[in-house]
Amino acid sequence: MAKAKKLTKGQARRIRANQAKKLRQKSDAVEWQDNELGAPQEGTVISRFGQHADIENGQGDTFRCNLRRGVASLVCGDKVLFREGKSNEHSISGVVEAVHDRSSELSRPDVYDGLKPIAANISQIIIVTTVLPAFNPDIIDRYIVACVQTGIKPVILLNKVDLMDEELAEIVEQQLDIYRDIGYQVLYASSASGDGIDELKTQLNNETSIFVGQSGVGKSTLVNSLMPELSLDTQEVSENSGLGQHTTTVARLYHFADGGDLIDSPGIREFGLWHLTAEQVADGFIEFDDYLGTCKFRDCKHKDDPGCALVAAVEAGEIYPERLESYQRIVDSLDTNNLTSRFKH
Numbered sequence: 001m002a003k004a005k006k007l008t009k010g011q012a013r014r015i016r017a018n019q020a021k022k023l024r025q026k027s028d029a030v031e032w033q034d035n036e037l038g039a040p041q042e043g044t045v046i047s048r049f050g051q052h053a054d055i056e057n058g059q060g061d062t063f064r065c066n067l068r069r070g071v072a073s074l075v076c077g078d079k080v081l082f083r084e085g086k087s088n089e090h091s092i093s094g095v096v097e098a099v100h101d102r103s104s105e106l107s108r109p110d111v112y113d114g115l116k117p118i119a120a121n122i123s124q125i126i127i128v129t130t131v132l133p134a135f136n137p138d139i140i141d142r143y144i145v146a147c148v149q150t151g152i153k154p155v156i157l158l159n160k161v162d163l164m165d166e167e168l169a170e171i172v173e174q175q176l177d178i179y180r181d182i183g184y185q186v187l188y189a190s191s192a193s194g195d196g197i198d199e200l201k202t203q204l205n206n207e208t209s210i211f212v213g214q215s216g217v218g219k220s221t222l223v224n225s226l227m228p229e230l231s232l233d234t235q236e237v238s239e240n241s242g243l244g245q246h247t248t249t250v251a252r253l254y255h256f257a258d259g260g261d262l263i264d265s266p267g268i269r270e271f272g273l274w275h276l277t278a279e280q281v282a283d284g285f286i287e288f289d290d291y292l293g294t295c296k297f298r299d300c301k302h303k304d305d306p307g308c309a310l311v312a313a314v315e316a317g318e319i320y321p322e323r324l325e326s327y328q329r330i331v332d333s334l335d336t337n338n339l340t341s342r343f344k345h
């Protein structure tokens with residue numbers, strides 16, 4: 001075998017410089033000149049992957065875009081200003097110039113970056129729950145706390161109502177009344193019988209929604225029936241190697257057939273309580289607001305502490321005992337959770 005020739009310093013330097021240049025060319029494969037771009041237009045991020053994003057304009061056309069250097073953070077649902085390229089190079093057909101302020105932001109913990117945004121401009125969170133194996137108000141409360149943290153409106157959806165007999169309905173109604181009483185909207189649905197589907201469609205119209213809830217409550221079935229294109233899309237994506245593989249795990253925006261948008265991904269469905277303090281959990285129980293800060297002790301745990309205003313409010317019939325108990329269970333679970341904890345399914 002020929003002995004590898006030692007490079008001179010000059011050769012080594014030239015090779016390094018060449019590689020650096022190639023890397024630069026690769027990451028900025030398309031450098032648009034101003035005259036190669038159309039006029040700025042408004043768009044929505046359908047999905048973001050690596051250094052690219054798929055942007056949809058007002059006419060429903062999608063453009064795979066590069067991002068200008070100044071565009072620091074860009075996620076699914078972002079509203080942007082972008083310019084279409086006059087030619088299409090390496091399947092890149094535009095550039096994102098700027099991102100509008102977000103009306104809301106969903107984040108998840110990231111090992112490297114702390115909290116990392118995963119989706120933007122969501123206007124409502126549909127908390128999907130069902131009757132069997134059991135109606136679970138604790139999970140609803142956890143999601144409501146997360147909604148309050150993000151400032152996004154929650155809607156409670158009782159799914160698979162076809163499985164409910166009269167006896168079960170009575171028990172569940174009692175619990176749902178608590179939420180109605182506090183001021184939350186409650187919907188019913190069944191993909192099996194079609195009950196409530198029209199009301200759900202109305203609720204989704206003109207909104208950007210996400211569906212959350214434990215696995216098995218019927219989210220996929222519901223979403224697939226509201227959006228025939230979704231199952232198609234997933235198929236196309238997995239057939240397309242490379243990029244496709246990745247896009248299945250990142251958040252993506254879809255349009256409902258009868259109006260309204262959905263942002264979805266496995267991560268979005270698991271969205272939950274990250275990094276919360278007991279105070280933040282209390283903020284998520286909005287009917288506690290009037291009493292918080294009026295307990296005898298400033299560090300009151302609202303459990304068996306003397307002079308607790310919340311316990312007194314429960315005794316006076318002003319706060320539902322179920323809600324204070326649920327609050328206590330969530331706070332207890334925070335102690336055992338770590339940074340990457342999420343809902344147990």
Ligand code: GDP
Nearest residue numbers: 160163190191192214215216217218219220221
């Ligand atoms: P996900 O994990 O929340 O996405 O739940 P899936 O959509 O996968 O549904 C879980 C199971 O519930 C599946 O076996 C579905 O067939 C069933 N299911 C979904 N919707 C309904 C419904 O409206 N009624 C009944 N009886 N079963 C349903």
Ligand code: ZN
Nearest residue numbers: 295300302308
């Ligand atoms: Zn207290």
